[in-house]
Amino acid sequence: MARSRSTQLLRHAGEKLAHLGHRYRKLNVRDLPAQALLHVQFDDPALRDALAQVAEAEAVVVATPVFKAAYSGVLKSFLDLLPQDGLAGKLVLPLATGGSQSHMLALDYALRPVLSALSAKHVLPSIYATDAQVQWDGDNGILLDLAIAARIDEGVERLSASLIALREVSDALFEPVPFSQVRCSV
Amino acid sequence: MARSRSTQLLRHAGEKLAHLGHRYRKLNVRDLPAQALLHVQFDDPALRDALAQVAEAEAVVVATPVFKAAYSGVLKSFLDLLPQDGLAGKLVLPLATGGSQSHMLALDYALRPVLSALSAKHVLPSIYATDAQVQWDGDNGILLDLAIAARIDEGVERLSASLIALREVSDALFEPVPFSQVRCSV
Amino acid sequence: MARSRSTQLLRHAGEKLAHLGHRYRKLNVRDLPAQALLHVQFDDPALRDALAQVAEAEAVVVATPVFKAAYSGVLKSFLDLLPQDGLAGKLVLPLATGGSQSHMLALDYALRPVLSALSAKHVLPSIYATDAQVQWDGDNGILLDLAIAARIDEGVERLSASLIALREVSDALFEPVPFSQVRCSV
Amino acid sequence: MARSRSTQLLRHAGEKLAHLGHRYRKLNVRDLPAQALLHVQFDDPALRDALAQVAEAEAVVVATPVFKAAYSGVLKSFLDLLPQDGLAGKLVLPLATGGSQSHMLALDYALRPVLSALSAKHVLPSIYATDAQVQWDGDNGILLDLAIAARIDEGVERLSASLIALREVSDALFEPVPFSQVRCSV
Numbered sequence: 001m002a003r004s005r006s007t008q009l010l011r012h013a014g015e016k017l018a019h020l021g022h023r024y025r026k027l028n029v030r031d032l033p034a035q036a037l038l039h040v041q042f043d044d045p046a047l048r049d050a051l052a053q054v055a056e057a058e059a060v061v062v063a064t065p066v067f068k069a070a071y072s073g074v075l076k077s078f079l080d081l082l083p084q085d086g087l088a089g090k091l092v093l094p095l096a097t098g099g100s101q102s103h104m105l106a107l108d109y110a111l112r113p114v115l116s117a118l119s120a121k122h123v124l125p126s127i128y129a130t131d132a133q134v135q136w137d138g139d140n141g142i143l144l145d146l147a148i149a150a151r152i153d154e155g156v157e158r159l160s161a162s163l164i165a166l167r168e169v170s171d172a173l174f175e176p177v178p179f180s181q182v183r184c185s186v
Numbered sequence: 187m188a189r190s191r192s193t194q195l196l197r198h199a200g201e202k203l204a205h206l207g208h209r210y211r212k213l214n215v216r217d218l219p220a221q222a223l224l225h226v227q228f229d230d231p232a233l234r235d236a237l238a239q240v241a242e243a244e245a246v247v248v249a250t251p252v253f254k255a256a257y258s259g260v261l262k263s264f265l266d267l268l269p270q271d272g273l274a275g276k277l278v279l280p281l282a283t284g285g286s287q288s289h290m291l292a293l294d295y296a297l298r299p300v301l302s303a304l305s306a307k308h309v310l311p312s313i314y315a316t317d318a319q320v321q322w323d324g325d326n327g328i329l330l331d332l333a334i335a336a337r338i339d340e341g342v343e344r345l346s347a348s349l350i351a352l353r354e355v356s357d358a359l360f361e362p363v364p365f366s367q368v369r370c371s372v
Numbered sequence: 373m374a375r376s377r378s379t380q381l382l383r384h385a386g387e388k389l390a391h392l393g394h395r396y397r398k399l400n401v402r403d404l405p406a407q408a409l410l411h412v413q414f415d416d417p418a419l420r421d422a423l424a425q426v427a428e429a430e431a432v433v434v435a436t437p438v439f440k441a442a443y444s445g446v447l448k449s450f451l452d453l454l455p456q457d458g459l460a461g462k463l464v465l466p467l468a469t470g471g472s473q474s475h476m477l478a479l480d481y482a483l484r485p486v487l488s489a490l491s492a493k494h495v496l497p498s499i500y501a502t503d504a505q506v507q508w509d510g511d512n513g514i515l516l517d518l519a520i521a522a523r524i525d526e527g528v529e530r531l532s533a534s535l536i537a538l539r540e541v542s543d544a545l546f547e548p549v550p551f552s553q554v555r556c557s558v
Numbered sequence: 559m560a561r562s563r564s565t566q567l568l569r570h571a572g573e574k575l576a577h578l579g580h581r582y583r584k585l586n587v588r589d590l591p592a593q594a595l596l597h598v599q600f601d602d603p604a605l606r607d608a609l610a611q612v613a614e615a616e617a618v619v620v621a622t623p624v625f626k627a628a629y630s631g632v633l634k635s636f637l638d639l640l641p642q643d644g645l646a647g648k649l650v651l652p653l654a655t656g657g658s659q660s661h662m663l664a665l666d667y668a669l670r671p672v673l674s675a676l677s678a679k680h681v682l683p684s685i686y687a688t689d690a691q692v693q694w695d696g697d698n699g700i701l702l703d704l705a706i707a708a709r710i711d712e713g714v715e716r717l718s719a720s721l722i723a724l725r726e727v728s729d730a731l732f733e734p735v736p737f738s739q740v741r742c743s744v
Contacts, residue, residue, distance in 0.1 A: 034220035038260055067266040069303035074224055077259030104660040105627060108485040109667035116480045117255035122494050165537050255477060288476040294671040295481035302666045308680050351723050406592035410632055441675035445635030446596055452625040489627035
């Protein structure tokens with residue numbers, strides 16, 4: 001698990017978000033009880049907590065490996081448990097890693113329609129990294145290709161700016177909202 | 187599980203195949219050990235058996251409910267475990283059920299590219315049924331809308347004809363092959 | 373042309389935008405010189421003007437009929453002429469009409485990835501109407517199904533709010549920008 | 559036009575088909591009258607002839623450049639003119655060329671669903687070549703990367719075998735059919 005490149009990419013994005021002043025929580029779908037996830041046991045406390053995390057988030061960063069030209073089945077199993085409008089009002093930043101450049105379009109052709117079906121308010125431009133661009137660095141995590149690191153910086157900054165803009169609109173029109181809670185889902 | 191419309195549709199297609207003289211085995215992905223499926227435990231006997239079933243099949247009928255505008259995460263979790271060319275040489279007939287007509291294209295836009303990525307020899311025209319077209323009939327199974335029943339008949343006959351044609355080509359060019367084993371995966 | 377439902381839907385959205393105080397220009401791709409469009413003659417004045425319209429717009433409302441499970445070839449021929457980042461910084465609202473509910477996903481699975489490839493800043497939730505929901509009303513235009521009319525109102529209001537929010541962010545960070553020019557492309 | 563890589567790839571596939579004993583005709587969509595194509599003038603003789611070519615073919619090899627993460631608008635404009643079941647009973651081999659490996663999935667995610675919507679009997683595995691794999695060779699045409707040349711050989715042989723198998727089934731069940739006429743469409 002810890003050896004998943006997409007999880008590491010997600011951790012990296014989370015740290016950047018924290019650096020920009022946002023709170024976030026990590027959610028590793030693979031750590032959820034498999035039985036509860038696949039058999040839709042909404043009374044499982046871990047599952048319920050994970051779904052509540054998504055429900056409360058203002059933004060969700062989703063990361064997935066690309067398998068068989070699409071998002072992972074595990075990620076989709078979790079998204080299947082969200083309510084129909086489970087991403088309504090939320091910003092989403094999609095990340096993925098894959099064996100080669102050939103599968104880059106899997107994010108926009110496969111994952112994005114699912115995020116749209118979940119009524120995401122705004123799906124930001126996707127970021128795709130090949131395995132070669134995300135190298136393992138001993139026990140310290142990952143070494144990112146400079147181009148990918150720059151794209152993630154840009155993506156996270158764009159997400160941050162959109163969150164702040166949304167909050168200002170909310171402030172102006174409605175009551176103040178608490179400090180943003182960005183949560184990440186793998 | 188038994189109450190899944192797509193599983194019932196699959197059972198129906200299996201019976202039609204048997205009627206046309208083909209052997210088949212059922213494979214209900216939801217019955218596989220969840221832990222082994224999600225954590226890729228290839229040493230699990232049930233999982234190993236399921237993967238062997240697919241490996242040995244000449245044709246695979248795949249059925250899925252449409253959730254969030256795409257195939258189910260459970261199905262994709264199983265497909266993720268197949269080898270890269272896990273459907274090479276095989277015929278595939280995709281079936282799906284969904285809440286409304288609006289999600290019909292999920293089969294061709296979402297599932298078909300995954301089946302292509304698995305090197306399927308030939309993915310036959312997809313068949314999509316709305317929940318209203320697959321009614322529960324007490325404990326006896328399902329009542330199918332006539333148009334859907336006809337489409338499944340046609341799809342199964344086409345699959346059968348393609349299997350026979352493939353076998354004749356093989357007979358002519360190579361050694362005889364055993365009687366077709368069609369297996370169904372949910 | 374005037375008898376195209378998607379063009380009428382676009383006109384309707386344009387009027388709503390005007391009502392909310394936005395300027396817009398119409399662009400009917402079918403009115404462009406066919407030879408120049410298909411043979412990429414950038415020196416054609418009408419084509420050059422159309423491309424400049426898109427370049428200058430802050431937002432683009434795109435409307436297309438669904439043919440063969442995807443956007444029209446004419447629309448794609450025009451999008452093919454835009455620069456690689458031809459929608460960068462722009463908001464996009466996709467609309468479509470189709471013969472039946474079955475082709476609803478064509479917008480999210482087919483058009484949206486193309487808009488993403490053009491670097492659209494934000495593609496708003498798509499709106500799909502069946503032909504039955506867009507009835508001809510003599511020479512006066514169209515009669516919209518109430519649910520569709522409400523979805524367009526909501527979509528246009530969301531587009532308007534996003535435009536205003538973007539402009540406020542720009543005002544704060546950079547110099548003032550002129551009043552928004554929303555242009556519509558068929 | 560002659561300088562289009564996808565057209566050259568198509569010519570190459572046509573020659574391989576001829577070598578295997580199949581007749582074929584070329585159809586360059588860009589050579590059709592632009593006005594007739596975009597304005598759906600079915601009384602145009604060149605357009606009528608092109609549509610008849612497709613109608614009579616047993617197999618269609620389709621080649622397209624990838625623009626904006628999808629097939630070209632010109633190709634789609636032509637496909638839009640085919641009847642709803644315009645590829646029924648036909649085999650289809652999709653080819654594409656693109657600037658980089660990143661757009662490989664455009665064939666399976668974008669073109670294949672359109673071919674399915676046209677009721678293609680069987681869409682063979684797609685072949686995608688990057689521009690670097692299709693080099694210009696002075697006035698003599700193209701130099702193909704060996705891997706791509708091998709994939710096209712394999713694709714054309716598979717198409718040929720499927721055509722022959724189909725014909726044998728037809729021979730057995732129905733009356734004899736004339737020698738296959740494979741036509742290529744760009």
